[in-house]
Amino acid sequence: MSDKNKYVRVIDASHADCHALAETLGRIGDKWTVMVVGTLQDGPLRYNEIHRIVDGISQRMLTLTLKGLEQDGLVTRTMFPTIPPRVDYELTELGRKLIVPLQGLYDWAVEHRADMLAARGRFAEKQRAAVSRSSSTTLR
């Protein structure tokens, strides 16, 4: 495990392995999954507790997101057949391990968000300049 990284210079040797990363991002890279995982990192929560915390998510999307996470073994679903019913969701060991690389990405996002926004601004500027230049040449 430790000697594995010695020979891995970058993301992967063959680009075929890159599909693994793309596949994983396809699962957790949607709009809600990481936020739900984020709310669960401090301990188990009930359905409506998550619903209140994430705020903005619809019942449908919360249900689908939780089902997807359960399907991938990232959270456990515990049902208490009481009245009223109670369902707890909790990160599994696998889910907690996911938080580590997610943390790395989070740090990157926080640290470089300003750079990205600045780049957006410069890009928009260049776009407007290019448009005005092409329109002036075509109109005359």
Next chain:
Amino acid sequence: MSDKNKYVRVIDASHADCHALAETLGRIGDKWTVMVVGTLQDGPLRYNEIHRIVDGISQRMLTLTLKGLEQDGLVTRTMFPTIPPRVDYELTELGRKLIVPLQGLYDWAVEHRADMLAARGRFAEKQRAAVSRSSSTTLR
């Protein structure tokens, strides 16, 4: 910068900051972005070189993906006004920094993909069991 992490226990303190991560994942978490970044990590490439390597991506999606990456300042676009035209794409410093956290996620994906597939199998099994149970109770 170094003392910042001392007070960050997990992903974030307030859930509001979690939006930064969700926002970033929304940009790079699509089907093609990480694969394009992966192909560019070894050096600059031309449009058609990327097109051949990524294989499966349409011209439209490649163009849109590259434009998005350029917009966010993750790649640079260099145009040579020759005939035939030639355009090089290269990771910026910001883009190369992104590879580090991406590597972490990649390692997680490779290491735990088997676990996820196993969890999928167990989930499908439980689903089928639940369906057959409910159908047998309703039919009798």
Next chain:
DNA sequence: CTGAATCCACCAAGATACTG
């Protein structure tokens, strides 16, 4: 070669209402 433009199919996701 490097795109842009157009058309189209699919589905992800929101709103709403209903159920056990």
Next chain:
DNA sequence: CAGTATCTTGGTGGATTCAG
């Protein structure tokens, strides 16, 4: 409380064609 069912819609992505 914890979902499911249904409808609707905006956007995403693929195929194809055109252009500089």
